[in-house]
Amino acid sequence: MQAGQRDPIEHLAALLTQASRVLAFTGAGISTRSNIPDFRGPDGEWKHRTPASLQDFVASDAVRREYWAWKLDGYIGFRDALPNAAHEALVTLEHLSKLEAVVTQNVDGLHRMAGTSPERLVELHGTNAEAECLVCSARTPISRALERFESRGEPPRCDHCGGVMKPAVVMFGQSLDAATFQRAQAHARNADLAISLGSSLLVTPASHIPLIAARNQMPYVIVNQGATPHDPVASLVIEGDVSDVLPSAVAMLFG
Numbered sequence: 435m436q437a438g439q440r441d442p443i444e445h446l447a448a449l450l451t452q453a454s455r456v457l458a459f460t461g462a463g464i465s466t467r468s469n470i471p472d473f474r475g476p477d478g479e480w481k482h483r484t485p486a487s488l489q490d491f492v493a494s495d496a497v498r499r500e501y502w503a504w505k506l507d508g509y510i511g512f513r514d515a516l517p518n519a520a521h522e523a524l525v526t527l528e529h530l531s532k533l534e535a536v537v538t539q540n541v542d543g544l545h546r547m548a549g550t551s552p553e554r555l556v557e558l559h560g561t562n563a564e565a566e567c568l569v570c571s572a573r574t575p576i577s578r579a580l581e582r583f584e585s586r587g588e589p590p591r592c593d594h595c596g597g598v599m600k601p602a603v604v605m606f607g608q609s610l611d612a613a614t615f616q617r618a619q620a621h622a623r624n625a626d627l628a629i630s631l632g633s634s635l636l637v638t639p640a641s642h643i644p645l646i647a648a649r650n651q652m653p654y655v656i657v658n659q660g661a662t663p664h665d666p667v668a669s670l671v672i673e674g675d676v677s678d679v680l681p682s683a684v685a686m687l688f689g
Contacts, residue, residue: 442672443679447686449627449653449670450527455534457625458524459644460676462540463632463658467518467677470542487607491600492568498589498598505562505601506580517548519681520631525549526684535621539633539640541603556618558610558640560603565590569597576601610639622646629655632676635662 450456462470490497525548527533536545537556543563545555565579566572572594579590579599590599604610622628628647635641635656645664648654653669656662657679665671672679 442670443683444686445670446629446655446657446672446679446683449655450532450683450687453627453653454532455624455626456527456532457534457622457628457644457647458527458536459628459630459633459641460524460536460538460540460545461631461633461635461658464520464676465515465518465540465542465544466632467520467675468515468542468544470515470540470544485606488600488605489607491605492598495589498600499587501600502580502583502589505576506584509562509576509580515542515544517544518677520677521545521548521550523681523684528554530687534625535618537618537621537643539637541601556614556621558604558614558618558643560601560611562601562603564602565599566602567592567595567597567599570595573602574599615639618643619646623650625650625652627653627655629657629680630662630664631657631680633658633662634660635664 486497486501491501521544524533524536524545528550533554535554535556536550537558538545539559541557541559541562543561546552563576564573565576570592572592574593582590591597592599622643623646625647628644630644633641641664644654645667648667654667655670655672656664656668657672657674657676659673659675
């Protein structure tokens with residue numbers, strides 16, 4: 435930081451102080467401190483494997499088997515993950531009546547675990563906590579589906595109709611749920627500050643959400659490790675780990 439230049443975390447704290455309807459848009463970078471791997475970072479998950487599309491998942495038993503095996507490995511490795519200081523800082527903003535909503539691309543459930551209220555949480559890409567039937571839409575806890583896969587070696591089928599089950603997440607080639615996306619848009623239109631936290635902002639249409647607030651002339655802050663395509667339109671860009679930056683800024687609200 436050059437002499438005379440404002441400290442970026444203090445700048446963020448000042449914006450949070452002035453705001454009363456903060457829209458937090460979160461990506462994988464908010465959960466890396468919770469030992470949840472990211473997907474598009476320099477050593478992200480998609481650097482090592484090709485993601486399965488919904489179309490391939492439906493068409494191929496081999497793809498389903500490989501996908502469920504990958505989910506089982508991830509579940510075993512990260513089922514004990516806990517929210518970190520960044521998730522908790524967003525809960526603090528809610529307790530201070532400053533949070534419009536948390537709109538997340540993550541499926542790890544850590545915002546809900548941290549205490550973000552369901553009415554303030556929009557999980558754009560679904561949740562890893564459940565499996566859903568592609569035929570009748572019945573849901574079951576993901577632990578049950580994975581236990582069945584592990585014991586039988588076969589991709590799980592629906593107890594109700596025998597249809598193909600998949601984790602209740604939005605896969606590549608699958609559209610976002612329209613009602614969920616509309617809810618996120620409504621929160622963005624009502625926000626008086628948007629903060630993107632740990633997102634590459636490369637995935638559309640999800641990444642359009644914080645831009646709604648920016649186009650309404652509201653301040654737009656980006657906290658991320660690495661550049662994003664939204665940087666040129668942001669009011670403030672902070673290069674750093676969300677788990678360091680956000681809690682430090684929120685702590686400043688208490689003097």
